[in-house]
Amino acid sequence: AQSNNPFEAIGGKDVIDQLVESFYSKVQKHPLLTPIFPDDLTETARVQKQFLTQFLGGPTLYSDEHGHPMLRARHMPFPITPQRAHAWLQCMNEAMTDIGLEGPVRDYVFERLTQTAHHMINTST
């Protein structure tokens, strides 16, 4: 089925859940990322599922619970270097491959995440 809503186009809740689970299993192993993430990523994953659902045009789960995303401000406590942004995107790219997300919708979502990741960079070292 075709859809102009990226959340529907990628396959809705089930696919967001799979993507986020796969993503954090990689974050948990990435030497540049583990120092800034909590050891237990259960809550992080829950919130990221809410965020990505909303970001891609699904229900506003994130804002309903947490208010305005203010993503850059919420990332300020963590030193996000260009290398860390690249590592984050690398984990996401691998997760997309692992769950079999392919085609134009993958490219579209990855492009939007790339822009957002670059916006999160808040230090050069």
Ligand code: HEM
């Ligand atoms: C939270 C790192 C990019 C969405 C966090 C946290 C860290 C982090 C350390 C806190 C986790 C916790 O305490 O549970 C990074 C790094 C990035 C990055 C290194 C590299 C650029 C992104 C991008 C998005 C995003 C591109 C969205 C597309 C979120 C959300 C939260 C979060 C929604 C939870 C905010 C909240 O507490 O309400 N991130 N992040 N992050 N990140 Fe990122």
